[in-house]
Amino acid sequence: MKIATWNVNSIKARLPNALEWVKAAGPDVLCMQEIKCVDENFPTAAFEEIGYHVTVHGQKTYNGVAILSKVSPDDVMRGLPGNEADEQARYLEVVIPAGDTIVRVASIYLPNGNPVPGPKYDYKLNWMHHLKNRMQDVLKLEEMSVFSGDYNVIPAPIDVHNPKAWEGDALYRPETHAAWRPLLHLGYTEAFRALSSDPEQYSFWDYQAGAWQRNHGIRIDHHLLSPQAADRLQSCTIDKDVRAKERPSDHVPVICELDI
């Protein structure tokens, strides 16, 4: 089973690119972030035509997450439990039937958090706390589960072109890492780094300053796997060629393959 995550930076702006990529890559599940539209405006029919079920948790102008899946999800949850007051659409969880088993998949758009200090950073850390609670509860189910998305966390110096330049940034500060590590300590495996120690592997390049051409990127799009899923992990790849397309998103798809 191939599970992909991709921050598309507006599904309306990215529709031709997204359709082309989904057709070519054929993921079983695609977690999207920053769709930037309400549920009714998501181009559902276009993806149904190429064989996908579409589940959306949208929002006008900002944020918004969706999950495409080749099979119809059994169960859907919008928003993080215990965080019902959150106005921002950043979390969508589904249960995907897979033969005689299931895989739980969440699409995550974790807040950016800049500038620091300030309410946006407080919101980020609070959101990460709610995410940890959910991941802890899901772990108890002892299922294959995959939390995929734009975490807005650069895990380590190897994951950024110029670590010095990011010191103090909400994606890289000590408090952010202190909120990220507990997700792993619960027992989750970050798929890409579990399989590769290669440097200069990024999932985001800024539109500005020729960041793509110079490979000045950061790795912030991740898959966190429960032990049951991690035991089946076959590969995790970054589809960086997508960044060189016409009118690209600033993020590229990251795909993990599970032996299911």
Add this chain to the structure above:
DNA sequence: ATGACCACATCTTGTGGA
């Protein structure tokens, strides 16, 4: 050395992204 982009809203400019 410096600066460099893109998407959205109902707008020719401000906000947000990372």
